[in-house]
Amino acid sequence: MNYFSIEVENIQELRSKLYEEIKKRNISPDRVIILTKKPIKKKGFLGIGGKIVYQVWFQVLDQGDNSAQVTTEQNTKSNSKLQFSDEDVVNSPLYKEIETLKKMIQEVMVENKKIKEITSSYLKAKESNFEMIRKQMIERDFPLGFIDKLLERVDNELSEEEKQNFYVVYDKVKSLIASDLKVASTELFINKKPKIVMLVGPTGVGKTTTIVKLALLWGATKGRKFVFFSLDKYRAGASFQLKSFAEIFRVPMKSIRNEDELRESLDIFSDSDIIFIDTAGTSQKDTLTINDLKEHVKVVKKYDVWISLVMSAVTKYKDMLDIINRYSTIGYNNIILSKIDETNTLGSSIAALCETQVPLSFVTNGQRVEADITTFRPVDLVYMALDERRDI
Ligand SMILES: Nc1nc2c(ncn2[C@@H]2O[C@H](COP(=O)(O)OP(=O)(O)OP(=O)(O)O)[C@@H](O)[C@H]2O)c(=O)[nH]1
Ligand SMILES: [Mg+2]
Structure with a gap:
């Protein structure tokens, strides 16, 4: 049987x-x-x-x-x-x-x-939520690869029930990006005098303007003793801009042409609380000037340093990755994202920061040295990047 x-x-x-x-x-x-x-x-x-x-x-x-x-x-x-x-x-x-x-x-x-009917309506709701967010992120300039990886994580981390609710999916997207975004402290701690604050980065991104903003924030308003150095030896009269600010602050400004002069000047101004060093804008492709900059950085690294890479929010995503990568030989501590007022879409910047995991310190949002520098909690910056732009 x-x-x-x-x-x-x-x-x-x-x-x-x-x-x-x-x-x-x-x-x-x-x-x-x-x-x-x-x-x-x-x-x-x-x-x-x-x-x-x-x-x-x-x-x-x-x-x-x-x-x-x-x-x-x-x-x-x-x-x-x-x-x-x-x-x-x-x-x-x-x-x-x-x-x-x-x-x-x-x-x-x-x-x-x-x-079958219930299942297909479930899938339809989930798909339309994901599609809506995907569309919004593309509009905000987030790169496709970044969006796909992120939505895959959302798909894995939320229950089927949660994926039906647009707001739950959207909040998950925001919180994942915010937790990936690293931030640096924007307090300047002076462990040993003089503290060196140095800005590096491509041409025209706002290094000189930003170093003046930082001098106001960390130097002048805190009653600290500070000076400016300019490493901009490539352009005649390049330090003129900084000189005029030094006059306003009534502090010294020194143009530096080589490493020896840098050593000497660091010695001369060793009783300052802070030495703000502005550098020449270099193309990230220009390895010669980046190497030259590196030699100067070696000299200052003997001190207590804060080095920021200034990167404009207007830069294309792939160029951002290239800049972050090429300047990494300098050994910067954080990124200052400049000119966020010149773009409506912060997606590429946020994606580049999340992917490279370099901490963000400040964002700059205008030309006014006395006002246009600010810090954000990562979550607020992510809201700004995803939602319609709000006035800041
Ligand atoms: N909209 C806007 N403009 C800015 C901002 N920061 C700087 N700028 C302007 O960008 C231009 C270049 O600024 P700089 O500070 O000279 O830039 P830089 O990086 O020192 O330039 P190089 O020394 O030539 O490499 C100036 O017109 C600034 O006023 C910002 O946050 N927003
Ligand atoms: Mg400059």
Whole structure:
């Protein structure tokens, strides 16, 4: 005596699968009886959806079994290939019993249809939430690769239920970006005098303007003694801009042409609380000037230093990564994101900062030295980057 089971969703399927099984086993349909039938729930992909199938167990009676309604004629046939006709199958008691199953299976079909409808509305809601956020992030200039990686994390970290709610998905996006964004302290601690504050970065990003803003913030308003150095030896009259600010602050300003002069001047002004060093704008592609800058940095690294890479928020994403990477040989401590007032989209900057994990110290948002420098909690900056721009 042996047994077999078939799992089906509808009666047609049961008929054809059973017929296949009978043919495969080469048994007379009269020897097959239904033992049990029960609905079972099959889990869907990733735990959503799923369906109910009918599991029907059959017993194949032994040829000598009394309950088997096997005729001698059929017994004789049993050793040849496919010894019974389709008609035998259809007229067998087994098939009659199958008819009674029909109703039950139809009920299961209705149930399955309902499950399918719920599942597809779930998926539709999730997809439209993700799509809306994706679209918004593209508009805010977040790079595609960054968006995809982020949404994949959101997909993995939220439950199916949570993904139905746009605001839950949106908050998750914000909190993931904010937790990836590193920030540097914007307090200037002077452990050992003189503290060196140095800004490096590409041409025209606002290094000189920003160093004046920092001198106001950390020097003048705190009553500290400070001086300016300018390492801008490449352009005649380049230090003029800084000189005029030094006059306003009534502090010394020294133009430096080489490492020896730098050493000397550091020595001369060693009783200052802070020495603010402005540097020449260098193209990130210009390895010669970056190397030259590196030699100067070696001299100042003997002191207590704060070195910031100034990077304009208007820069293209790939160029940002290139700048962050090339200047890394200098060994800066943090990034100052400048000119955020000149763009409506902060996506590329935020993505570049998150991906490189360099801490952000300040953002600058205008030309006014007395006002346009500020700090943000990462979460606020992320809100700014994702939402419509608010006045800052
Ligand atoms: N809109 C805007 N303009 C800024 C900001 N910071 C600086 N600028 C302007 O950008 C221009 C260049 O600024 P600088 O401070 O000279 O830039 P730099 O990096 O020192 O330039 P180089 O020394 O030539 O490399 C000036 O016109 C500044 O007023 C800012 O946050 N927003
Ligand atoms: Mg400058």
